[in-house]
Amino acid sequence: MTTETIISLLYVFALAAFLGYLVISKVPPLLHTPLMSATNAISGISLVGAIVLAGSNHDRVSTILGIIAVISATINVVGGFMITDRMLRMFQEKTGKKG
Amino acid sequence: MTTETIISLLYVFALAAFLGYLVISKVPPLLHTPLMSATNAISGISLVGAIVLAGSNHDRVSTILGIIAVISATINVVGGFMITDRMLRMFQEKTGKKG
Amino acid sequence: MQIPYLIEITYLVASVLFIYGLKAMSHPTTARRGMNAAGIGMLAAIVGTLLHQAIVTYEWIIIGLVIGSLIGAAMSVWMPMTAMPQRTALSHAFGALAATIVGIAEFYQHAGELGSFKMTAIGFEVLFGGITVTGSLIAFAKLQGLVRGTPVTYTGQNIVNVSLFIAAFALFVYLIFFPVGILFYVMVGMALLFGVLLVIPIGAADMPVVMSLMNSYAGLASAATGFALNNKVLIIAGTLDGFSGFILSILMCRAMNRSITNVLFGAFGSVGTEESQVEGTMREVSLDDVAVQMAYARQVVFVPGYGMATAQAQHALRELADTLAHRGVSVKYAIHPVAGRMPGHMNVLLAEANVPYSLLYELEQVNPEMPTTDVVVVVGANDTVNPDARDNPKSAIAGMPIIEVDRATQVIVLKRGQGKGFSGIENPLFFKPNTAMLYGDAKDSLSKLTTAVQQA
Amino acid sequence: MQIPYLIEITYLVASVLFIYGLKAMSHPTTARRGMNAAGIGMLAAIVGTLLHQAIVTYEWIIIGLVIGSLIGAAMSVWMPMTAMPQRTALSHAFGALAATIVGIAEFYQHAGELGSFKMTAIGFEVLFGGITVTGSLIAFAKLQGLVRGTPVTYTGQNIVNVSLFIAAFALFVYLIFFPVGILFYVMVGMALLFGVLLVIPIGAADMPVVMSLMNSYAGLASAATGFALNNKVLIIAGTLDGFSGFILSILMCRAMNRSITNVLFGAFGSVGTEESQVEGTMREVSLDDVAVQMAYARQVVFVPGYGMATAQAQHALRELADTLAHRGVSVKYAIHPVAGRMPGHMNVLLAEANVPYSLLYELEQVNPEMPTTDVVVVVGANDTVNPDARDNPKSAIAGMPIIEVDRATQVIVLKRGQGKGFSGIENPLFFKPNTAMLYGDAKDSLSKLTTAVQQA
Ligand SMILES: NC(=O)c1ccc[n+]([C@@H]2O[C@H](COP(=O)([O-])OP(=O)(O)OC[C@H]3O[C@@H](n4cnc5c(N)ncnc54)[C@H](OP(=O)(O)O)[C@@H]3O)[C@@H](O)[C@H]2O)c1
Numbered sequence A, B: 001m002t003t004e005t006i007i008s009l010l011y012v013f014a015l016a017a018f019l020g021y022l023v024i025s026k027v028p029p030l031l032h033t034p035l036m037s038a039t040n041a042i043s044g045i046s047l048v049g050a051i052v053l054a055g056s057n058h059d060r061v062s063t064i065l066g067i068i069a070v071i072s073a074t075i076n077v078v079g080g081f082m083i084t085d086r087m088l089r090m091f092q093e094k095t096g097k098k099g
Numbered sequence C, D: 001m002q003i004p005y006l007i008e009i010t011y012l013v014a015s016v017l018f019i020y021g022l023k024a025m026s027h028p029t030t031a032r033r034g035m036n037a038a039g040i041g042m043l044a045a046i047v048g049t050l051l052h053q054a055i056v057t058y059e060w061i062i063i064g065l066v067i068g069s070l071i072g073a074a075m076s077v078w079m080p081m082t083a084m085p086q087r088t089a090l091s092h093a094f095g096a097l098a099a100t101i102v103g104i105a106e107f108y109q110h111a112g113e114l115g116s117f118k119m120t121a122i123g124f125e126v127l128f129g130g131i132t133v134t135g136s137l138i139a140f141a142k143l144q145g146l147v148r149g150t151p152v153t154y155t156g157q158n159i160v161n162v163s164l165f166i167a168a169f170a171l172f173v174y175l176i177f178f179p180v181g182i183l184f185y186v187m188v189g190m191a192l193l194f195g196v197l198l199v200i201p202i203g204a205a206d207m208p209v210v211m212s213l214m215n216s217y218a219g220l221a222s223a224a225t226g227f228a229l230n231n232k233v234l235i236i237a238g239t240l241d242g243f244s245g246f247i248l249s250i251l252m253c254r255a256m257n258r259s260i261t262n263v264l265f266g267a268f269g270s271v272g273t274e275e276s277q278v279e280g281t282m283r284e285v286s287l288d289d290v291a292v293q294m295a296y297a298r299q300v301v302f303v304p305g306y307g308m309a310t311a312q313a314q315h316a317l318r319e320l321a322d323t324l325a326h327r328g329v330s331v332k333y334a335i336h337p338v339a340g341r342m343p344g345h346m347n348v349l350l351a352e353a354n355v356p357y358s359l360l361y362e363l364e365q366v367n368p369e370m371p372t373t374d375v376v377v378v379v380g381a382n383d384t385v386n387p388d389a390r391d392n393p394k395s396a397i398a399g400m401p402i403i404e405v406d407r408a409t410q411v412i413v414l415k416r417g418q419g420k421g422f423s424g425i426e427n428p429l430f431f432k433p434n435t436a437m438l439y440g441d442a443k444d445s446l447s448k449l450t451t452a453v454q455q456a
């Protein structure tokens, strides 16, 4: 990895850290539970690493590891988004019935 | 410029745009005037480009352009930080005398 | 444009949509739209990845995706809302497992050629990941009741833990300079072990804080994966996740008036605390009396707590509240920030029961109204309404903000018996003259109250 | 580590400190610390840059830095606070000039070898930069009174502007594919011309919005410079600056109830508006009467406006307020979001005069108190207290939120004569029975009032 690449990654990390702080601290307590499952779903993005691992046919060990990783990450992605949506739907329906 | 570099720059831009929105919209009207001079001072960072231009002795035109650019950017940096500080000092002294 | 850059662009799009999605979580009306956008981002990133030129066979990928989707979907559809804490703990284990495995494979494939930066990233990845995998599994087991929730302690525990931590860390530093295979796997093993040791001494009740910390570790493991794979979307998503867990654990600790170190390393209430002498007697009240009081009250405030969650009483509560509202009683719900066992626990349960969120009031909003409230009904809450937190500076929960139900004209407490709350301390509220106890399972009592109010 | 990466790291540090600094601006108590941090970041970046290996001579750099510092310091030390709008306009011109020049030089040096991405970046840089240089200079001249502030209009103006814009843009697209020297300079010239044409038809009073837009363009020019030079700190700082300008112009437009397009391209109040028929007469009041009324009031609210700025009356106002407070009168300042000619204008002036910011009240806070306020003193405000905005839907400023001084028991208006406000419309407030006029320069009137109150 070139040093330029490393520095780019550090920039992204620094900016993401500020964003994380600002964005998360604006979430009201009302939505803290959905927030937990939402970030969970999003961090399932490690699926992209797992997919390459499972599909690159590097050697048997790698492929097996890859499959396990794909399964675990997919559980998080699919489960996370679905359950978040299930919760948010509950919150959203309230707007109509308000008052 | 390699495409990887370009993509890094786009990432930085995208994250900075979110940050800009979040950070600036949290500044209270009370501090809008200092905010204007503060961002002004900060955007004087184009000084770094101007310095390289003025010092690299590329050709006479470049050097002259460089000097003008260094002067203008420095005015912003020095003037901007000083005047922001002057204003913020006024606001800050109030905390003590409060009430 | 070549494929690699097309992939990169899908990742950029995903990053932007993730951030947008979490930003939209700042309000319930925009949250769902935001998460849909984030989902689209995720899809884009996955489709982009499938174009990756290193991929030669798709069968295993597809098998993995299908199995994972089925499990994930099943978990989300059939899981009761009350099991959210367990589910969350489990999903941190999955997330961390994926990150750890990717890190291990990266090391396994390139052990010889790893630069020190990449090795550092992989090291963080498997350390954070390993701790989170086992730590979250233990948390899950405790929350689900698979193992006993009581803390497992022994003398010298902290010394063992700290030594293990130092050993793992030393190994890590050594590996950066000499990436030797066997030692790497030893380090992974140590991280897994450390996760277990870290969580077993913590009681089930403290699990929420541990869970949030695990959340933050899982996020950091993902971010480290991003550094190892030179993948920016992983860094962004991981960092956001990491911050979310961190901020939530801070909020919880602050609301419980404890420090994170205290949660992790201190036995709860072990020193220097003192329970206040309880005066007065606990007065039981009949169901019909309560029904009449509520039916003719001007304002009734419900204060749900962990007991509502265990009793799954949210629907029964909503029915009672609706019945009262129908009679013209002004009904409010007071939500303490750490009521239940998870941030936002009560909100989600009540939302599930279709309670409009405009009726949910936070601590600061509802406390000033207490003196003018006729009847407060405490539904399985205990610590969050314990006046000792306010009055007795020596109490184990001293300083924790509470819902000041004792200032109301009449307090009705719904609980099953003499059970203590999460902190295990006595609650003087129950002995106050204006407090009356209505024993029984919360769901049961609430349904009966609804019938009684309808007849009142 | 080699020098280039050391430089990169100073830039990373600078970026982080800039963001931290602006975040700290969210509160007056942290703002100064934040800006100090940002200043340190700037210093780090400059020192880092001086190590750049392309630099062979330092003399020109030093000369430039010294001259720039002297001018910058002089401007900031001797500039009166009331001249802030002009100074800000001027500094946008400087910032944009630096960015434009760097872009031109980049083109000049590498014209042959520019890739399309870099050419695009340079194009944006000189376009945004060029427009901002001349646009800001004109804005400066108008604000400073160097040229007349009245709009310069002629028939077909918008057509000329739009054509010029399209031509410049077409040239830009062409240049991306065929970076030909002469055409590039033509494009720069067009941008400069466009800046002039864009701003001359806009009245001095609308300059604040224009200025904020220029701020945002200057920021975008810097960000484009970052893309051209592969410099991330420039992108970050430029983007922050760009957003700041953009958000402030939106806020101003919203507070004035107008759209940005309307400010830029519409003559103000040219169609469909109607002034309300003025009833009643303007009643003058003597200085001593006012002094007595104030001295024996329970609460006096001061409403400063643009007139306070032109009269530099902030110190005199503070003295009067202090004198009253000393006598036990409750004194407040009501600050309208667009009072004056710049966002936060009144706040800064009053802060300069040592008014504690806890006494400054925003619109929403102070309006409910109006009916219970004995005396309101309008110090050179006009549009921001014009009841027509609320009552007359046909008014040119209909819908703009106002400070509802007409609801107070007694309103005293300090102004010099029959002058209109920024919008140029009549103000029915002055004709209401509970309004009395105290003519004269605001500073003058206020000092005299102080003396009179002391004797009352
Ligand atoms: N929310 C979070 O994020 C979080 C995180 C970490 C820790 N905590 C802690 O959790 C606690 C939450 O306080 P809390 O007031 O909500 O609850 P609590 O103090 O844990 O008390 C729960 C009460 O519910 C009663 N209960 C249990 N099952 C019931 C049922 N089926 N029907 C009726 N009552 C039942 C119990 O009494 P019986 O056994 O007599 O019925 C008990 O007194 C706080 O101490 C907080 O610090 C919260």
Ligand SMILES: NC(=O)c1ccc[n+]([C@@H]2O[C@H](COP(=O)([O-])OP(=O)(O)OC[C@H]3O[C@@H](n4cnc5c(N)ncnc54)[C@H](OP(=O)(O)O)[C@@H]3O)[C@@H](O)[C@H]2O)c1
Pocket (backbone or CB within 6 Å): D205, D206, D207, D208, D209, D252, D256, D304, D305, D306, D307, D308, D310, D311, D337, D338, D339, D340, D341, D342, D343, D344, D345, D379, D380, D381, D382, D383, D384, D385, D414, D415, D416, D417, D418, D419, D420, D421, D422, D423, D440, D441, D442, D443
């Ligand atoms: N703040 C911003 O960001 C911003 C931006 C763009 C536009 N604006 C616009 O600017 C206007 C601001 O409203 P405003 O109420 O503050 O002021 P205004 O409506 O502009 O009125 C200023 C008043 O001050 C009086 N005045 C001038 N010099 C004076 C002196 N030396 N002593 C005493 N009085 C003096 C003038 O009357 P005489 O000539 O009779 O003395 C005039 O009526 C709004 O319409 C707003 O939309 C503001």
